[in-house]
Each structure stands twice: as structure tokens, then as C-alpha cells.
Amino acid sequence: MKILIIEDEKTLSDAIVEYLDGKGHLCEVVYTFEEAVEKIELYQYDCMVVDINLPDGSGLDLIRLLKKRSITVGIIVVSARNSLDNRIEGLEIGADHYLTKPFHLAELNAHLKSIHRRISFNGSNELILNEIKLIPDEHRAFVLDQELVLTKKEYELLLFFISNKNKIITKAGLAEHLWGDHMDAADSYDFIYTHIKNLRRELLKKGCKDYIKTIYGLGYKFDIT
Amino acid sequence: MRLLTKTTLNLLSISLFIYLFGVIAFYYSLRYQVDNNVNKEMEKRKNSIVRQMEEAHSSVSQPPSRNEMVIITPVDGAGSTDRYADTFIFNKEEKRYQLFRQLGFRETVNKQQYDIRIFKSLEETDNLIVSIIMTMTILVILLIITLLIVNRYSSRLVWKVFYDTVGKINRYDLNTHEEFALQDSDVKEFADLNRVLRTMTERIKNDYLNLKEYTENASHEIQTPLAIINSKLELLLQSGVMNEKQYKALADAYEASIRLSKYNSTLILLAKIENKQFPESKMVSPEAILTTLLENLDDLIRSKKLEVIRQITPNCTVQMNPYLAEMLIVNLVKNAVRHNVKGGKLVIEVGESFLQISNTGPDLPLDKNLLFKRFYKSSSSPESLGLGLAIVQKICALYGFEVSYQFREQMHCLKICYRNEA
Numbered sequence A: 001m002k003i004l005i006i007e008d009e010k011t012l013s014d015a016i017v018e019y020l021d022g023k024g025h026l027c028e029v030v031y032t033f034e035e036a037v038e039k040i041e042l043y044q045y046d047c048m049v050v051d052i053n054l055p056d057g058s059g060l061d062l063i064r065l066l067k068k069r070s071i072t073v074g075i076i077v078v079s080a081r082n083s084l085d086n087r088i089e090g091l092e093i094g095a096d097h098y099l100t101k102p103f104h105l106a107e108l109n110a111h112l113k114s115i116h117r118r119i120s121f122n123g124s125n126e127l128i129l130n131e132i133k134l135i136p137d138e139h140r141a142f143v144l145d146q147e148l149v150l151t152k153k154e155y156e157l158l159l160f161f162i163s164n165k166n167k168i169i170t171k172a173g174l175a176e177h178l179w180g181d182h183m184d185a186a187d188s189y190d191f192i193y194t195h196i197k198n199l200r201r202e203l204l205k206k207g208c209k210d211y212i213k214t215i216y217g218l219g220y221k222f223d224i225t
Numbered sequence B: 001m002r003l004l005t006k007t008t009l010n011l012l013s014i015s016l017f018i019y020l021f022g023v024i025a026f027y028y029s030l031r032y033q034v035d036n037n038v039n040k041e042m043e044k045r046k047n048s049i050v051r052q053m054e055e056a057h058s059s060v061s062q063p064p065s066r067n068e069m070v071i072i073t074p075v076d077g078a079g080s081t082d083r084y085a086d087t088f089i090f091n092k093e094e095k096r097y098q099l100f101r102q103l104g105f106r107e108t109v110n111k112q113q114y115d116i117r118i119f120k121s122l123e124e125t126d127n128l129i130v131s132i133i134m135t136m137t138i139l140v141i142l143l144i145i146t147l148l149i150v151n152r153y154s155s156r157l158v159w160k161v162f163y164d165t166v167g168k169i170n171r172y173d174l175n176t177h178e179e180f181a182l183q184d185s186d187v188k189e190f191a192d193l194n195r196v197l198r199t200m201t202e203r204i205k206n207d208y209l210n211l212k213e214y215t216e217n218a219s220h221e222i223q224t225p226l227a228i229i230n231s232k233l234e235l236l237l238q239s240g241v242m243n244e245k246q247y248k249a250l251a252d253a254y255e256a257s258i259r260l261s262k263y264n265s266t267l268i269l270l271a272k273i274e275n276k277q278f279p280e281s282k283m284v285s286p287e288a289i290l291t292t293l294l295e296n297l298d299d300l301i302r303s304k305k306l307e308v309i310r311q312i313t314p315n316c317t318v319q320m321n322p323y324l325a326e327m328l329i330v331n332l333v334k335n336a337v338r339h340n341v342k343g344g345k346l347v348i349e350v351g352e353s354f355l356q357i358s359n360t361g362p363d364l365p366l367d368k369n370l371l372f373k374r375f376y377k378s379s380s381s382p383e384s385l386g387l388g389l390a391i392v393q394k395i396c397a398l399y400g401f402e403v404s405y406q407f408r409e410q411m412h413c414l415k416i417c418y419r420n421e422a
Helices: A011-021 A033-042 A059-068 A082-090 A105-121 A152-163 A171-180 A185-205 B003-058 B123-171 B188-239 B244-274 B288-297 B296-302 B320-339 B387-400
Strands: A004-005 A026-030 A047-051 A074-079 A097-100 A127-129 A131-136 A140-143 A168-170 A212-215 A220-224 B068-074 B083-091 B098-108 B112-120 B282-283 B307-313 B319-320 B345-350 B354-360 B402-408 B411-417
Touching: A004 A033, A011 A026, A011 A105, A011 B188, A026 A033, A026 B402, A047 A059, A047 A105, A059 A074, A059 A082, A059 A212, A074 A082, A074 A105, A082 A097, A082 A168, A082 B282, A105 A152, A105 A171, A105 B123, A105 B402, A140 A152, A152 A171, A152 A185, A152 A220, A168 A171, A168 B188, A171 A185, A171 A220, A171 B068, A171 B244, A185 A212, A185 B296, B003 B068, B003 B083, B003 B098, B003 B112, B003 B123, B098 B123, B123 B188, B188 B244, B188 B402, B244 B387, B282 B288, B282 B320, B282 B345, B288 B296, B288 B307, B288 B320, B288 B345, B288 B402, B319 B320, B320 B354, B320 B387, B387 B411
Parallel strands: A004 A026, A004 A047, A047 A074, A074 A097, B307 B345
Antiparallel strands: A127 A131, A131 A140, A168 A220, A212 A220, B068 B112, B083 B098, B098 B112, B282 B319, B345 B354, B354 B411, B402 B411
């Protein structure tokens, strides 16, 4: 997947690239509005990560420009502004997701993956990883063609793990993905543990290898290596 | 008291005062003039009487007049100067006293001394004076009334700009971004007032915008470095070259930075509420918010084995900003869940005009004064930010809701009344 990252904070965009790279993505980074416009004119991207506050313009204007030219591209807005207006505006003019800084890289990656699935298979796709098969549209998961009995949260957990396979996922990142702002991180760690325990048991029961590794005190890793 | 009423009253009392003195002074001056005139007439009369007496040898033909009387009495002794006086004389026909002016003098005619007194009625002139004063009074009253009416009318016109200004100030809202357009006035004072107001609002607006910008910038400036810290830490985690101890340190740093960013965004939210930066308002259903929230908190509630009792009157709404409504309810419920005990109760009541969340918890009432303070934490939950109820209170203050805390029947009750007037 070809991704354009428009983020004026160089260190942050570097971190994003580093996290995404080596996953079959082709990342390009620009730091200003002007550069972004130039890139959009010249090349085609599957997905864009847009910061709203750019030194020479607004990321929202960039999205409007894309929509005006009818360029189909997945858009994830990242912004330091956690105001509802901005969020609504961003989503209304055609962004797919709105992440507030600071965000977890795993979260960004999961969103990118879901956009990728949507645009590459028109949504009706299957996600296959070794013996695991997911049908994201129907929220169903299979192991060796046997359907897993999962709660909504457990399913989300599995999808999140698969999107970020081989990466250490922090508990805070998991908590935010599963519950958003509604639960404070510290409160949720016990439930994460419970959900993971259930998910692992279900996977093992259906004959799946034990991919979920606990990294003590830190988080988890969906290790398929 | 309105300025117009005040000035009118002042004007009225002063003019009445002046008029009273004026009338008295006028009366006396008129009286003086009239007396003078009568005196002169009587002087002439005196001469004519003396002449007549000299010619007719002491027989004076008196003209038959009820206005005039001449009494001549022969006396002994030396003559004296003229004596003027006012006197009352009984009128037999009309049976009443009448005011007369009298001139008494002595005259020697044919070696005989006479005391001659001429009386002249002042009735007519008196009547004249009275009618003059009456006419004057009526004129003055008419004048004052006309002045008052004209003054009222012109004041209305003049003060129109002022009232317009007052109305506009009253309705002025920094958040609406409306132009503060005041009417121009040709009255210098009002023009000055409007000019001063314009500069003032301009300055306030600029200060406000600066402050707003500052909050936004602060948010941006702090969140971006935090985002960098977080993402770099996350990357570091992936490197896989660290031992457990190092991982632990990294995890702690990561969590601390996440907490820092939560603090930051919560404080910015508080500032925004204080700055009234949530002008949008519509009918919000607490029920809908609660339903989604309880779904989200399901894990937490189930893990604490809480019994959730909902007493929700259907179709209740409250007029407020939807985001703030959510923040309000989320914070209340989260608070009630977090400080609950295992197997405890959570009672949520929603009525037409109130929202009450009660929960079991430590068997000690909390300090009402500290409860809503920022960063006040009960010792049981060191992980909480201590800002939840501060947000609740700020939102309530913004909308004029009444928030109260009670400890009864082992339950901590937080009640928010949002329709005081109804």
C-alpha cells in the first residue's frame, strides 16, 4: 500500500514511517501543505495520514482539495486539537478516521489496515493469517474453518492483534482501542487480561497455535514468527 | 428611577419654587405700581377738590361714585403733610368690607382749616391684579406642561441611541462572533460612550481571542511533543533488544506520558468550559448517553459485580451542548463505578429535571468542600486524575445547574438539578 504522510513534525512522521515500513507499505513523507499538494498532483496514493495543523495551511483544506478532484484515497486525520467541531468537520468532509495526538502507533496502523482492506477488496474481503481467517464485514473469525465464538471486544482484540502482528502492543494502546476515552487506562488492564485469556483459550480450543505472547508489565505481542 | 423622570422631577420642583417666589414678587411690584397710580390720581383729585373748595366756598360737589368718597371736616390746628393709607370701609349695600386707598390732608380755605380725606376704592385694581396673576399662573402651568412633553419627547429621541447601546451590550456575546455595531449619535456624550465601548469590546475581544488561541496553542504545542515521546517509546518497544528491567522502565515512562497527555487535554477542556467555548446547544437525551456509556463500561461494571439500578423516566431531555452533556454523564458514572465496592450498587435516576447517580462506596461521607476541587483524590484510587468532578462542576456552573452531594443509607449521591425555574 502506498501511503502519504503529511506531518510537519519530522520526528513524529519518522516514527510513523518506521513503524509502518517493512510491512509491505511504501511510505512517503512531506512536511508542508505545498509539498503535499505537489505529491497529490503527481502520484496516486492508497492512503493519506494528514495533520491538520501544517505550517502553511490546514490539513482540512487538503482533504477538501482531494474530494474536489474526486481522488479516492483513504484519509486518516491526526490532530492535536481534540475539539468536537474539528472532529466532526474532518469526518464530514471525507476523512475516514480522526486520531487525536498523542495516538498509539498500533492504533494508526490498525486504521490503515482497515482502510487498506476496504479499498483493495471493496470491503468484501477475508483476512487470512496462517490458520486464522477473519471476515471483518461480518465480524466473524475462523480457525481452520471452524468459527470462533467471540464477544465483540474479543473479536476487536483479535483484529487489532492481527493488524499489528509481531509488534508489542501496550496495554494502554489496547485499552484505548477497545474502550476509547470511556475508560481510564489503569482501570481497564484487568479486563484486557480477561479478554485476552478468553480469546487465547478460544483460539487454542479450535486448534490454533498460541500466538499471543505476554510481555511482562508491558503488553502483548501477536507473534507469528 | 429613570434619568428622564429624575430630570423632570428636578425641573418641576425648581420651576414651581421659582414660580412661587416670582408670583409673590410680582404681586408686590404690581401692588406698588397700582398704589402709585392711585396715589397720583388722588393727588390730582386733591388739587381739584382744593380748587373747587376755593371757588365754591367750601361746598364741594361730590360726584356720585361708589369708587370714590370725599370727607371734609373743618378742624382747628395746623396743617400737616399728605398721609396715604389703606383702609377697609363697610359697604352698606353689599354688606361687606371693601378695600380703599385713603389720602388725608389739611387745607386752609378762607382761613378755615379743613381735614380732607379722599377714599378711592381698590376693588377694581385688586380684581385686575388677581386676574393677571391667575392668567399668569395658567400660562406658566401650560408652559411647564408643554416643556415637559417636549422634553420627554426629545429625550426619547436623544436617549434612543443610549438604550440601543445598552441593549446591544446586554446581548453581546463573544462567542457569536457578531459585529458589535453601535448606532452613531450626534450627541457628543453618547458618541463618546459608544467610542469607548467600541474600543473596550475590541480590546476584550482581542484578549479573549488571544486566550483562546493560547489554549489551543498550548494544547497543540504540548500534545505534539507528547505524541513524539509516545511514538518513539512505542518504537523502542518494538526494537526487542532490551531486558525485562529496561522494558519495565520503558513501560512506566510510556504510561506516564500517556497520563500526562490526559491531564493536559482535561485541563484544556476545563479552560475551554470556563471560556464558554461550547456555544452550541440542543436537546440532549441523558438516557441515550447513559445507554451507550453503560455498554462501554460493561466490563468494568461486571468485574466489580455491580448491581445497576436504572430509574429512568423516558423521553427526558435537557438543553445543553451535546459534548458537554456526554462529558458530564461520563464523569459522573465513571466516578460512581470507580469508587464503588465489589458487589455494590449503582443507582441511576433520571427525571424531568434532575439526574442522580448514587453508589455504594467507603462508609464515610466525603468532604463536600473538597469534592469538586481539582486534583482532589480519595486515597483508594491513586490512578484517577482527580479532575472528573471538577469537570462536572464546571459544566454545571456554565449552565446554572445545581449540583449537590449527599451521603445517605450508605450511598454517595450526586444530584444535578437542571431545571431550577420549572
